[in-house]
Amino acid sequence: MTAQAFDDRPPHFDELLEARERIHPYAVLTPVLQSDELDRLAGCRLLFKCENLQRGGAFKFRGACNAVMSLQAEEAVRGVLTQSSGNHGAAVALACRLRDIPAIVVLPHSAPQIKLDAIRRHGAEVVACGVSQAARDAATASELERRRAAYVHPFNDRRVIAGQATATLELLDHGDAIGARPTVLVAPVSGGGLLSGTALAAHGIDPAIRVIGAEPEGAADAHASLESGERVTGQVADTLCDGLRAELGPLTFEILRAHAERILLASDTETVAAMRLIWETLKLVVEPSAAVALAAILRNTELFAGHTVGVILSGGNLDLDWLPWQVDPIATAVDA
Amino acid sequence: MTAQAFDDRPPHFDELLEARERIHPYAVLTPVLQSDELDRLAGCRLLFKCENLQRGGAFKFRGACNAVMSLQAEEAVRGVLTQSSGNHGAAVALACRLRDIPAIVVLPHSAPQIKLDAIRRHGAEVVACGVSQAARDAATASELERRRAAYVHPFNDRRVIAGQATATLELLDHGDAIGARPTVLVAPVSGGGLLSGTALAAHGIDPAIRVIGAEPEGAADAHASLESGERVTGQVADTLCDGLRAELGPLTFEILRAHAERILLASDTETVAAMRLIWETLKLVVEPSAAVALAAILRNTELFAGHTVGVILSGGNLDLDWLPWQVDPIATAVDA
Numbered sequence: 001m002t003a004q005a006f007d008d009r010p011p012h013f014d015e016l017l018e019a020r021e022r023i024h025p026y027a028v029l030t031p032v033l034q035s036d037e038l039d040r041l042a043g044c045r046l047l048f049k050c051e052n053l054q055r056g057g058a059f060k061f062r063g064a065c066n067a068v069m070s071l072q073a074e075e076a077v078r079g080v081l082t083q084s085s086g087n088h089g090a091a092v093a094l095a096c097r098l099r100d101i102p103a104i105v106v107l108p109h110s111a112p113q114i115k116l117d118a119i120r121r122h123g124a125e126v127v128a129c130g131v132s133q134a135a136r137d138a139a140t141a142s143e144l145e146r147r148r149a150a151y152v153h154p155f156n157d158r159r160v161i162a163g164q165a166t167a168t169l170e171l172l173d174h175g176d177a178i179g180a181r182p183t184v185l186v187a188p189v190s191g192g193g194l195l196s197g198t199a200l201a202a203h204g205i206d207p208a209i210r211v212i213g214a215e216p217e218g219a220a221d222a223h224a225s226l227e228s229g230e231r232v233t234g235q236v237a238d239t240l241c242d243g244l245r246a247e248l249g250p251l252t253f254e255i256l257r258a259h260a261e262r263i264l265l266a267s268d269t270e271t272v273a274a275m276r277l278i279w280e281t282l283k284l285v286v287e288p289s290a291a292v293a294l295a296a297i298l299r300n301t302e303l304f305a306g307h308t309v310g311v312i313l314s315g316g317n318l319d320l321d322w323l324p325w326q327v328d329p330i331a332t333a334v335d336a
Numbered sequence: 337m338t339a340q341a342f343d344d345r346p347p348h349f350d351e352l353l354e355a356r357e358r359i360h361p362y363a364v365l366t367p368v369l370q371s372d373e374l375d376r377l378a379g380c381r382l383l384f385k386c387e388n389l390q391r392g393g394a395f396k397f398r399g400a401c402n403a404v405m406s407l408q409a410e411e412a413v414r415g416v417l418t419q420s421s422g423n424h425g426a427a428v429a430l431a432c433r434l435r436d437i438p439a440i441v442v443l444p445h446s447a448p449q450i451k452l453d454a455i456r457r458h459g460a461e462v463v464a465c466g467v468s469q470a471a472r473d474a475a476t477a478s479e480l481e482r483r484r485a486a487y488v489h490p491f492n493d494r495r496v497i498a499g500q501a502t503a504t505l506e507l508l509d510h511g512d513a514i515g516a517r518p519t520v521l522v523a524p525v526s527g528g529g530l531l532s533g534t535a536l537a538a539h540g541i542d543p544a545i546r547v548i549g550a551e552p553e554g555a556a557d558a559h560a561s562l563e564s565g566e567r568v569t570g571q572v573a574d575t576l577c578d579g580l581r582a583e584l585g586p587l588t589f590e591i592l593r594a595h596a597e598r599i600l601l602a603s604d605t606e607t608v609a610a611m612r613l614i615w616e617t618l619k620l621v622v623e624p625s626a627a628v629a630l631a632a633i634l635r636n637t638e639l640f641a642g643h644t645v646g647v648i649l650s651g652g653n654l655d656l657d658w659l660p661w662q663v664d665p666i667a668t669a670v671d672a
Binding site for chain 1 (some may be wrong): 367369388389443450470615616618619620621622652655657659661662
């Protein structure tokens with residue numbers, strides 16, 4: 001991961017605007033949906049930014065596209081390597097295909113088949129590795145050394161964070177257009193790239209916007225990190241939210257410490273209930289990792305009462321043969 | 337059904353534009369989505385008009401809202417009565433709640449629980465009846481006589497047809513905005529209100545646009561009617577597409593005979609496969625009745641090759657505990 005000069009500062013607001021321009025020809029301007037029924041349940045006005053409708057079925061395409069498209073030609077020529085629990089890998093694969101350069105994805109062998117298929121469909125090479133962060137890092141470092149490809153980290157990368165921020169730029173613009181700019185934003189947090197981008201976009205526009213993360217109880221490292229003021233690592237994730245098992249990186253921790261009000265928690269049972277509510281009322285296929293935001297809101301309605309709340313529905317990639325309300329979510333959360 | 341003067345002419349194009357203005361404060365301007373993967377499968381460019389994201393989860397709100405909002409005050413005061421296999425009933429109930437007048441819905445006792453719940457949630461009164469068209473008509477006539485409410489037929493009504501047409505007006509505008517106006521439109525056909533509106537909107541803008549219906553093999557009365565040139569009635573529907581069991585009315589038959597190129601058929605197995613494809617690639621919850629359009633396209637790709645094809649995804653109301661790819665669709669299609 002030292003195969004290139006690494007700029008570890010948060011992106012400036014201007015870079016978020018540049019990212020928006022850069023990805024515009026490739027990314028979907030995703031719709032923002034509402035539901036009177038969900039508003040009644042939550043006691044606030046909810047604006048859902050539908051990143052499950054983004055290319056590749058997740059917000060991850062924004063950051064990956066911004067990073068891949070911003071590479072200099074000489075950086076891009078040997079391809080792009082990344083590690084990913086799934087959606088980011090597919091996003092890098094797609095962005096590389098659009099730029100016609102090779103993509104290599106280091107992926108834990110526990111990744112869902114649907115995400116593996118998505119990566120291969122975009123023509124990327126998959127390198128399997130162990131599930132722990134240490135195993136992923138070791139495999140990534142070894143492959144980088146060997147191939148001398150450009151590295152795009154799934155979240156601890158200012159270009160990726162700037163890309164993820166574009167969802168919030170669009171969401172706030174939409175709020176302005178309908179006369180209801182969100183005063184609070186909620187996004188899931190895993191490695192923290194989405195929430196960091198959300199925060200930088202929001203506070204670049206209005207520092208008074210509250211930015212809140214949502215995290216599974218079984219993978220609460222970001223919550224613990226912000227509570228303690230030190231980045232907590234090495235915990236074993238135990239959640240069915242397969243997209244939320246990563247830990248904050250140094251850069252995302254720094255950004256969230258400065259910009260995030262707090263991280264709310266939700267149990268997998270609450271998340272599955274919220275996911276089903278979204279399917280039923282918004283008619284959207286979202287994955288568990290996306291539903292954790294609504295679950296956290298419904299568990300803490302007093303924090304949102306009377307507000308307009310922007311919610312990032314982060315993705316919709318899951319196996320339709322395996323719906324969590326048809327099985328015991330605890331018994332199936334065996335992977336860590 | 338003679339409780340009011342009945343205007344049995346097709347609506348003029350101006351009335352479609354008026355409907356668009358009338359429902360604008362209430363209806364969702366639904367997004368149009370695309371999928372490279374589905375385009376590859378179909379061999380054409382598909383633009384999906386997402387009426388599953390409409391209020392009430394189906395296009396039906398457009399027609400119901402136009403009819404209810406266009407009533408004179410003296411017509412509206414005793415409320416609105418309708419018969420419906422489900423989505424139209426909920427749509428009338430919602431429109432009446434928005435206008436603050438009573439709604440009465442005559443509903444076959446076989447209607448899915450989710451649709452019954454939706455109707456009651458909007459404050460409407462439900463009158464249960466038998467499943468056959470004759471039983472529905474008898475119950476409707478008797479209730480109309482007793483209550484002297486305004487009648488809004490689910491499809492054989494020019495105000496309803498004008499409302500359904502607004503989805504196509506929006507879809508064609510979207511096509512113009514992205515430089516890809518559809519040259520073919522495909523919509524499901526049951527009673528024919530949606531397809532009639534689709535056809536009148538399309539041909540009001542450009543008579544060269546091809547308008548094609550999609551119908552389950554097990555409820556192929558519209559196909560038989562257009563083939564024979566006479567309205568076929570009295571068939572027993574046998575399909576899991578619970579929204580597509582009605583028969584054409586005199587008005588919709590007349591419009592489709594003049595404007596529809598043909599009606600394509602799909603088996604329930606093909607429709608379930610298409611439904612799953614839509615869930616997986618577009619990340620949208622659509623009901624079987626909505627997926628029949630894509631199923632018909634995939635079965636007849638030679639008719640669409642190279643075209644830009646607008647597809648109306650008509651609705652997304654179904655029971656998430658009962659997903660058709662987890663059961664034998666033939667064995668479960670017991671209701672007629």
